[in-house]
Amino acid sequence: MSTTASTTTGTLRPPLGSPMVQITGLHKEFGSLHILKGIDLTVSTGEVCVLLGPSGSGKSTLLRCVNQLETFQAGEIRVGGERVGFAEHPLPDGRLARLTEKQIAAQRARVGMVFQRFNLFPHMTALQNVMEAPIHVGKVPTAQARARATELLERVGMADRATHYPSELSGGQQQRVAIARAMAMDPELMLFDEPTSALDPELVGEVLNVIKDLARSGMTMLVVTHELGFAREVADQVVFMADGVVVEAGAPAQVIDHPSSPRLADFLNSVL
Amino acid sequence: MAHEEHADIPNRIRAKEVFHPGTLIAAIIVAVLAAMMLHGLVRNKNFQWHIVWLYLRDVKVIQGIGYTLLLTALAMILGTILALIMAIMRTASNPVLRGVSWAYIFVFRGIPVYTQLIFWGLVAVLYPVIGIGIPFGPQFVDFDTSKLIGAFAAAVIGLGLNEGAYLAEIIRSGLESVDGGQGEAAKALGMKPSLIMRRITIPQAMRVIIPPLGNETIGMLKTTSLVLAVPFTLDLQFATNAIANRIYAPIPLLIVAAFWYLVMTSVLMVGQHYLERYYGRGFTNSGSKRSKRQAAVNAAGTTTIDPALEVEQ
Numbered sequence: 001m002s003t004t005a006s007t008t009t010g011t012l013r014p015p016l017g018s019p020m021v022q023i024t025g026l027h028k029e030f031g032s033l034h035i036l037k038g039i040d041l042t043v044s045t046g047e048v049c050v051l052l053g054p055s056g057s058g059k060s061t062l063l064r065c066v067n068q069l070e071t072f073q074a075g076e077i078r079v080g081g082e083r084v085g086f087a088e089h090p091l092p093d094g095r096l097a098r099l100t101e102k103q104i105a106a107q108r109a110r111v112g113m114v115f116q117r118f119n120l121f122p123h124m125t126a127l128q129n130v131m132e133a134p135i136h137v138g139k140v141p142t143a144q145a146r147a148r149a150t151e152l153l154e155r156v157g158m159a160d161r162a163t164h165y166p167s168e169l170s171g172g173q174q175q176r177v178a179i180a181r182a183m184a185m186d187p188e189l190m191l192f193d194e195p196t197s198a199l200d201p202e203l204v205g206e207v208l209n210v211i212k213d214l215a216r217s218g219m220t221m222l223v224v225t226h227e228l229g230f231a232r233e234v235a236d237q238v239v240f241m242a243d244g245v246v247v248e249a250g251a252p253a254q255v256i257d258h259p260s261s262p263r264l265a266d267f268l269n270s271v272l
Numbered sequence: 273m274a275h276e277e278h279a280d281i282p283n284r285i286r287a288k289e290v291f292h293p294g295t296l297i298a299a300i301i302v303a304v305l306a307a308m309m310l311h312g313l314v315r316n317k318n319f320q321w322h323i324v325w326l327y328l329r330d331v332k333v334i335q336g337i338g339y340t341l342l343l344t345a346l347a348m349i350l351g352t353i354l355a356l357i358m359a360i361m362r363t364a365s366n367p368v369l370r371g372v373s374w375a376y377i378f379v380f381r382g383i384p385v386y387t388q389l390i391f392w393g394l395v396a397v398l399y400p401v402i403g404i405g406i407p408f409g410p411q412f413v414d415f416d417t418s419k420l421i422g423a424f425a426a427a428v429i430g431l432g433l434n435e436g437a438y439l440a441e442i443i444r445s446g447l448e449s450v451d452g453g454q455g456e457a458a459k460a461l462g463m464k465p466s467l468i469m470r471r472i473t474i475p476q477a478m479r480v481i482i483p484p485l486g487n488e489t490i491g492m493l494k495t496t497s498l499v500l501a502v503p504f505t506l507d508l509q510f511a512t513n514a515i516a517n518r519i520y521a522p523i524p525l526l527i528v529a530a531f532w533y534l535v536m537t538s539v540l541m542v543g544q545h546y547l548e549r550y551y552g553r554g555f556t557n558s559g560s561k562r563s564k565r566q567a568a569v570n571a572a573g574t575t576t577i578d579p580a581l582e583v584e585q
Contacts, residue, residue: 069456101465109462119457122554123475133461136471165554178457185461 018081020045020189020220021066026075028061028244035061036072037244043189043222043237048215050231050252051224053241054267059224062241063191066222067113068104079111080188109137112182116194118174120166126153126177127162130184138185145184152180156210172203176210183214190214192223228271232256240264323524327515328531336511337532343427343496343507348489350432355439360469362444373440380437385430389501392430395421427496427504435492442484446477478551486544490537497533508532 021043028036035058043049051059064070066077068085077084084107087097099107120129130149134140140148153159156176166174175195182190192211196204208230215221215234225231231238231252238255240248240263248255248264259265278284313319327333354376361373380388396418403411421429450473458468497509505514508529516525 067460069459105459105462105464108460111460113457113460115453115457115460117453119451119453121454121457121472121476123479123551124554132471133463136467137462167554181461191460 018045019043019078020047020080021049021222022076022078023062023066024076026062026065026072026077028058028065028070028072035244036065039075039241039244039246041239041246041249043220045188045220046218047236048221048223048234049237049239050235051222051239051241052226052228052231052255052267053247057241058244059241060193063113063193063222063224066189067108067111067191069113079107082107105137109133109185110187111189111191112185112187113191114175114178114182114193114195116197118166118171118178118198120174120178120181122166125163125165126158126169126180129166129177130181133181134184149180149184152183153177155183155213156180157206170203171199172206175199175207179207179210179214188220190219190221192221192225194224194226196225196227226271228256228268240267242267318523319527320521320524323519323521324527324531327512327525327528330515330528332511332515333508333528333532336506336508337536339424339506339511340493340496340508341536343424343431343499343504344489344493346428347431347435347496348492350428351435351439351488351492352443352485354432354436355443358436358440359443359447362440363447377437377440380433385434385495386498386501388434389427389430389498392421392426393423393502395426423502423504424506427499427502430502431492431495431499435488439485439488442488443477443481446479446481447473449480450476475551479548479555482544482547482551486540486547489544490540493536493540494533 019042021041023039023041026036026039027034039058039062041049041062051062053059061070065072066079066084071085082088085099085104087099090096120126121132124132127146127149130152131142131145134145134148135142138145150159150162153162156179158173158176158180161169161173161177166177169177179195195211196207199207204227208227211221211223212230212234223230223235235252237249238252239246240255240259240261242263247261248259255264256268259268314321358373358376361369364370364373399417401414402417402420403414405411405413454472454476455468458472463471496507499507500510504510512525512529513522516522
């Protein structure tokens with residue numbers, strides 16, 4: 001892997017040093033359905049990790065656990081070294097104290113998330129969507145939030161549509177605004193949950209280009225996608241999941257081009 | 273002719289439309305009936321139009337309009353606040369909160385509003401003294417109920433509590449209509465539940481809530497005519513009825529009341545239109561271009577052309 005990259009200058013990524021995300025022994029159940037069966041995964045700062053796998057393999061669930069949109073039954077998730085969802089140390093009786101809504105909200109504010117269905121706020125313009133969290137969560141002054149939002153919309157190529165409502169934008173444009181919205185809180189980590197799956201084929205490229213640009217700027221990212229080309233191009237680590245376990249993980253060249261398990265080989269054949 | 277607007281297509285079809293004699297006959301019959309009714313309305317001396325005209329601007333009548341509007345506004349505000357609390361309680365995880373909300377709706381929706389209003393008129397008999405203190409313990413301050421809750425307050429409370437039960441269900445369905453992804457997106461941005469409710473869920477639920485809320489407001493305006501059950505005696509219905517009894521002219525005063533109720537409901541309907549437009553922003557079914565939407569709004573001829581109104585709130 002790119003262990004030789006040691007400077008933060010230019011478009012080079014910062015060194016793959018301290019772990020940004022550490023997942024150990026994660027189990028998740030929906031009722032009697034065992035979705036995640038002991039996941040271990042580490043994403044270093046500045047790293048782009050792409051999760052591949054057939055639908056129902058639990059990769060979206062894993063992503064949602066990181067941002068506490070799902071609870072989990074066993075294991076531990078750390079983001080930036082901080083334990084997610086629970087107090088750091090167990091109580092004397094061995095139980096783990098859940099964090100309050102306020103504490104959870106504070107943890108989530110440090111992580112940006114982009115959804116398959118965009119989920120822009122339909123009653124706000126593109127600009128208002130991007131300004132919402134900085135103003136009401138980050139307590140940033142309106143003028144400053146507006147300037148920053150305009151800058152972010154510029155970056156995703158949506159500055160000229162700032163005053164449009166989501167219903168007046170194409171899927172690709174909505175997703176680009178959604179990325180700008182997630183970036184507005186200056187997150188340390190970005191989660192992408194199948195960001196291009198709901199898009200018409202001709203709109204996939206514009207969104208992937210924005211995500212690639214973000215990856216090149218050194219953002220730590222965890223991406224669930226079916227876009228193998230994208231994975232090959234920007235991923236530092238590719239993780240293949242099936243039936244709730246990590247089947248294979250490693251550099252894209254190794255995982256995508258030289259699959260060692262028949263399960264992954266089958267999946268790659270069906271996708272390509 | 274609008275012909276010049278169309279593209280120049282050769283051999284355009286010039287169709288002769290089908291003649292519908294039935295529709296024409298029906299229209300003639302209806303028109304005659306309507307004319308007869310109008311004629312009867314104007315020429316029938318029993319309507320006593322000069323008395324109608326005289327009392328249309330009577331001080332008591334105008335005051336009655338004021339009280340009717342005040343009752344409507346206060347009862348709707350009380351009802352909306354109660355309903356919002358009940359609707360949120362209804363979705364709570366705690367069974368006590370859910371149970372109380374259910375019981376409130378069950379009781380206040382199941383009893384006729386007239387019966388409830390009589391009850392609120394008699395509340396001072398039931399609880400002569402109201403105090404503030406420790407539950408089941410000593411009281412710090414005591415109030416004489418009959419002074420604390422006068423006829424006007426009783427009317428507002430009675431109407432508001434009843435309305436709250438209806439609005440609770442409307443608001444609940446409105447809150448439930450908001451897509452679950454909205455809450456998730458807001459959570460992912462680090463927003464707390466109360467902030468999500470205020471900034472994301474309620475503004476979107478309003479689009480669903482406003483039309484029935486408008487209907488309820490218009491309904492409330494008419495329901496205020498029942499406050500004589502309390503008895504509250506200054507609203508439009510009671511005021512016109514009192515005059516009618518005094519001068520032995522029931523019909524013209526009924527016309528006066530009907531006229532003013534119609535004027536008030538019409539004004540409310542205009543207000544409802546503007547509210548619906550405001551909360552409908554960002555939701556368009558026809559045409560994805562903002563220019564199209566603005567054009568459609570302008571074409572309705574009911575608004576001034578000011579797109580800035582729509583962009584910034």
